[in-house]
Amino acid sequence: MNSNNCDRKFLESTSIDYKTILIVDDHPSNLQVLFTFLETQGFRVLAAQNGENALKIAVSSLPDLILLDILMPGIDGFEVCRQLKNNLHTANIPIIFLTALSDTVNKVKGFELGGVDYVTKPIEQQELLARIQTHLTLKKMRQRLALQNKELHQEIYARQQVEGQQDLVKRITEKIRDSLDETQILQIATEELAKVLQTNSCQIELYNSSQTIATIVYEYSHIFPKSQGMVRKIADFPQLYQQLLEKVPLQFAEIIPEFSPKGMQCTRLACPIYENGGSKGILGNLWLLRAKEEIFADFEVTLVQQVASQCAIAIRQARLYEASQQQVKELERLNRIKDDFLKTISHELRSPMSSIQLAVQTLEKLLQTEYPHSISPTFTRVLNIFRQASQRHNKLVEDLLTLCYLDAKADAIVSELINLQVWIPEVIQPFLERTQYQQQQLKIDIPTELPLLNSDISTLERILIELLNNACKYTPAGEIITVQVRADEQTVELNVINSGVVIPKEEQNRVFDQFYRIPNNDPWQYGGTGLGLTLVKKMVEVLKGTIDVESRKGETKFTVKIPNF
Structure with missing residues (x-):
């Protein structure tokens, strides 16, 4: 048995239920939940708690799909994705990002780096399972398509007596294999076959779900009257369609009024559209028409069969993509x-x-x-x-x-010039009495010379107030809260620093999550809604800025960087 047949047998016998999935998440609880769920669904599951281990496991085990958390200490998910896509051995592994981030910038960045999808935390298990199955199916179809292309090229190469046939198949395959538009696939297949084989007409008909009706969905013809959209009942041609439904091509010369202009006799070649070695049924048929005396040679029949097989794969992939797009639209709804x-x-x-x-x-x-x-x-x-x-x-x-x-609000930003030396003391004035009552010190660190900041003053004020509220709640008595400003020609950096409290490193990437509270802190003691820092992050993004948190050596610092245009 040759290697191609072995590869095919392996692809056909490998079920999605036995695929290997690598989960990468720095939170053990998340890993445990996903690990248990996916194992119960029949997957072989691997796990990693950081980017370094994830890269090692991916290279050594070559999983079929990776669920990758974006926000991780050390090497984050984006860097892990970039390195995997730059590695020849792991470049084709589908990566689904797991993230609590919902902004468009991070989604786009993930797709640009090679991710195929994203799932937003908290994860809905059935949605995740559906996405995993979709992308494993797409991967399997791409593998089968690659295998089909390899076989197709080998077979055409063996028929070197037909000059240019290898280039023909390559051209048609390359045009249809990457298309996700079913109409475009049908158009390319019919036009290319009709031109290269010099037929008078080329048609593609597709069956309905019960295979009782066949409709001509695309046609390329320069002699015969147009018949695109014509519907045929399978029961009206039992002997003809019985052979086609058994995946056997046929060639004949006969007058069939429904198929050709009345009184004209033609040679017809019909090839079923299905995946070679696939378990799916027949989608329809490719029809080619010539003058009666011009029969189709064996190599031409083989060529049409190969193109029909490629069409089947491309059509199924396009339909699968369309179904996934519908899922995305439904999720958006x-x-x-x-x-x-x-x-x-x-x-x-x-x-x-x-x-x-x-x-x-x-x-x-x-x-x-x-x-x-x-x-x-x-x-x-x-x-x-x-x-x-x-x-x-x-x-x-x-x-x-x-x-x-x-x-x-992002579309309703009203920018104005802000004198930070005057504005910041006015904003923090109400906090002086509060910090004194709580036995805290409130300091301001602003350079004597600062450029005017061109930004939305109401949004910026809400950001500073939320950060100061947060600092006042969590700063112990006797400690210091500092409002610090730094600036260069293009950016203004606003820092709110409080001493006496440290956020654990593993929690720092989650402080901006909705309703998130740092473990072991009593929510009734500090009050609040759990949305303050989430709002701050979104408001900073509205101003086209960034916010980061750094907590070490007995102090916590929130840094807001706002572009100054």
């Missing part, structure tokens, strides 16, 4: 529904929560004016809890609304 829901529920919650907060204030004033001696410490404590809960819920509603409308 669901995301829009989710956003609309958040906007609606936030608006609906705003009015009653404002009424509750107003009622608390009214109750306090009423008690102080009419029943001042009836207010016990317990009652005061209950009112404080009520007031704080109302404020927390109002802040959550406001943050949710801001999060929903940030994308729209």
Whole structure:
């Protein structure tokens, strides 16, 4: 048995259920959940907790697909992807990014580096399984296509008595194998075959799902009347279609009014469109017509069969791609529904929560004016809890609304020149009393000479306030909070630094995630909505800037870099 047949047998007998998947994530809990789920689905699963190990495992084991986390310490997911795609042995392994990032810039960067898809955390397991199956199927089809191309070239090469046939097959295959447009595939196949084999007409008909009707979906003809769109009932031609449905090509000369102009006799060649060695059924047939006395030679029949096989692979790949695009559109629709829901529920919650907060204030004033001696410490404590809960819920509603409308705000940025030496002290003035009460020190470090910053002042103010709120909440008594500004010709760097607190390294990449809180910190002690830093990151991106966090040696620093155009 030759090597090509061995390769084919291997491809046909290898099921997706036995494919190897490498999961790369620096969080053991994420690894464990995905590892267990994928093993129950019949996959062989490998795992790595950092980029270095992932590269070693990928090169040594050559997995069929990689689930790759983007945000990791050391070598991040983007760098791992770049190195894998630059390695000849791992370049063709499909990579699906796992990321909590939802901005377009990171999606585009992942695709530019060679990723085939992305899944946003938290991961919906059935969605992930569907995407894995889709990309493993695409990979298998590409392997089969490559194998078909190899066989096709070898067979054509063996028929050197037909000058130029090898170049023909190569040209047709190259044109259709990478296309994901079914109409374009049909057009290329019919036109190229008709021109090179010098036929009077070339048609492609496709069956319906039950194989009871065949429709001519594309035609190239320069003599016969157009018949594109014509529908044929298989039952009307039982002997003809019985042979074709058994994957046997046929050639005959006969007058069939439905197939050709009345009274004209032609030689017809029909080749079924299906994948050689594939388990799928027949998609349709390729029809070529010549004058009665011009029969098709054996090598021409073989050539048409090979092109038909390539068409089948390309058509199935195009349909699979179209199905995946529909899935993407459906996911986008669901995301829009989710956003609309958040906007609606936030608006609906705003009015009653404002009424509750107003009622608390009214109750306090009423008690102080009419029943001042009836207010016990317990009652005061209950009112404080009520007031704080109302404020927390109002802040959550406001943050949710801001999060929903940030994308729209990107188109409504109003830039103005800002004197940071004057503006920053004004913004941080309300925090002086708060830091003094909490026994913290608030310092400003601004150079005497700074360029004016051209940016949106309201968005920049919200960014600084959120960072200062965060610093005030987590800075212990006796420690220092510093607002620092640095600038060059193109960028203004705003740093908010607080001493006495360190964020664990493994948590630093997650502090911008929605509703994320650092483990072991009591949320009731610090309050907040869990959206503050998420909003900061999105607002910085609206200003076309970047934000990073660095935490070591007893201090934490948030660095915001804003371009100054």
